[in-house]
Amino acid sequence: MTLNPTNRPATPVIELRGVSKMFRTADHVDRAVLEGVDLTLREGEIVAMLGKSGSGKSTLLRIMAGLVGAEHGEVRFRGSRLTGTAEGIAMVFQSFALFPWLTVQQNVELGLEAQGVARAERTRRAEAAIDMIGLSGFNSALPRELSGGMRQRVGIARALVTEPDLLLMDEAFSALDVLTGETLRDEMLDLWESGRANIKSILIVSHNIEEAVMMADRIVILASDPGRIRAEVPVPFARPRNRDDAQVRALIDEVYTLMTSAAGLEPRVPVMTASQQIGYRLPDADISQMEAILDLLHESPFFGRADLPHLANEAGLTDDELLPACEALHLLGLANIERGDIIATPLGRTYYDTEPPERKVLFGKQLLTNVALAGHIRRELEASPDGEVGEEAVLRELEAHLEPDEAKRVLTIAIGWGRYGEVYSYAFHGGMLTLPQPEASEADG
Incomplete structure (x- = not known):
């Protein structure tokens, strides 16, 4: 999807400036989970975030979603300071996070209901989102009646139905088998390229380097203890990408090198x-x-x-x-x-x-x-x-x-x-x- 055909910088969707997050240890000492994170996501780009366990990826994502606050620095969404959850930001979780007693339709409508959208409009938009994500006909099914891939489709539809400017995806494909994960990633890219989902920017937190290279326009790599941006890697290839292309494989190798360096593995400590x-x-x-x-x-x-x-x-x-x-x-x-x-x-x-x-x-x-x-x-x-x-x-x-x-x-x-x-x-x-x-x-x- 090309939202910015000129050479002018695209409009920022969300900006993080000097963001730090602390936790208090059992002996009442403050330690940093994140420190001095500067990051901007702009319209028309998919950004992937990689980092080892404990680098603060999920914490950073929750700060961007307005679910938790930062001790230092600021987050600005659409130019305004983010002080809590905001309409225009939606999140997809690894664990699906569905209410088991609600149907597919009811789960998808939840975000709209929280926004005060009228019942008829909720129904219309939820049905459209369910159809868009490939679950037409399963509106009345309960989560236990669905496969893992179908449950994650419900989670994605629930995020898309609010027509967010920013979509945050926290390991959204990692709980799925390889084939299902690849299929869902490809379908998400199709939605993005077509513009049907009306999303302005996507941030994907992942452990999968190839996934990041295949999907993202830019890859952010976090170092650990405390979490901070170690490197940013542009991905200069048009989508769809061929994973067997020599240039794509070379970039995957480069990201592996940066990941092992960010984890402190190179050189031997x-x-x-x-x-x-x-x-x-x-x-x-x-x-x-x-x-x-x-x-x-x-x-x-x-x-x-x-x-x-x-x-x-x-x-x-x-x-x-x-x-x-x-x-x-x-x-x-x-x-x-x-x-x-x-x-x-x-x-x-x-x-x-x-x-x-x-x-x-x-x-x-x-x-x-x-x-x-x-x-x-x-x-x-x-x-x-x-x-x-x-x-x-x-x-x-x-x-x-x-x-x-x-x-x-x-x-x-x-x-x-x-x-x-x-x-x-x-x-x-x-x-x-x-x-x-x-x-x-x-x-x-």
């Missing part, structure tokens, strides 16, 4: 630096995926080094799975990241050549050396008279650095990694961490 204190946001990495990547790196034609997009295809991993697994391998000293490639370290090669029981020993050693939280838990256990530490005690320590939900997530990962590496055990029924017992390690691990 020294062990136990400030970024790796106990509050370090451990990646959501599954050990089997980490080991699968190491296995692939040692197969021909990789010979220990692989291009990340190529590796994602070979391993059958999404970016949301691949990048955390690569970060974990990097953190443990088993792989390095360089210009969008992953390279097995000598220790990573040793790990690959080692039998499973010895792998656990090596994993545990690297965990204690490189992950401050794991080392801290182990030292606390060794200092404890009974060799036990309660999960809640560790959580309280983490909450001095992280928000409660994030602290819980990080501890869950550290427990899983520590159990695999047999550096400590965990009793689920009592929430107790203990030193591993040799005779019980097989059952516990």
Whole structure:
């Protein structure tokens, strides 16, 4: 859709100037989630936002939606300061966020009802939005009667029915299977290009690099702790785009490089630096995926080094799975990241050549050396008279650095990694961490 055929700058839809957001830790210290974010979305553009977990993407989106306020800076929508929710801004959530007791028609009408639109007009506009998004005939269905893709169509129709100037999409396709997600993305682009949805600008928060390159006119990459804009990448290709085009693939590689750099993976950080204190946001990495990547790196034609997009295809991993697994391998000293490639370290090669029981020993050693939280838990256990530490005690320590939900997530990962590496055990029924017992390690691990 071309709303600005001249060379004049397009009209801003929403502007963020110096936006910062804080949270208060358990010990009453303010820490920044976002810091000094400057961002403008203009008419006629789709912007994608990428960043690792904990970079503040969803928080920033909620600030732009007027759902939460910023401690510092300002947000201006259509030239006026945004002080709460506003007509003209709509949001689509990853979780669909439908009311299960309402029909498709009733769910779609909700936004119009909140705006005070008359019943007859609500009905007309909701029916048009349902038809536009491909759900004609399902108006009276309940959400439980729909597939995941159809439920997300309802969420999109509910946003489009208000005819927003700005559409915010928070991981809107990530809960769907690959084919359904691609189909829905293509249909959204068709609506955008045709102008039928009457949207002026779209912001897409995503973990999917290829999705960002295929959809967006510009990609914003956030760094973490605190969240801030690390890079902006223009996407100079007309839509529709061919994902196999050499220039498109080159841009995907460039974004992978920037993403790994923004996550602090390139160059390799020294062990136990400030970024790796106990509050370090451990990646959501599954050990089997980490080991699968190491296995692939040692197969021909990789010979220990692989291009990340190529590796994602070979391993059958999404970016949301691949990048955390690569970060974990990097953190443990088993792989390095360089210009969008992953390279097995000598220790990573040793790990690959080692039998499973010895792998656990090596994993545990690297965990204690490189992950401050794991080392801290182990030292606390060794200092404890009974060799036990309660999960809640560790959580309280983490909450001095992280928000409660994030602290819980990080501890869950550290427990899983520590159990695999047999550096400590965990009793689920009592929430107790203990030193591993040799005779019980097989059952516990």
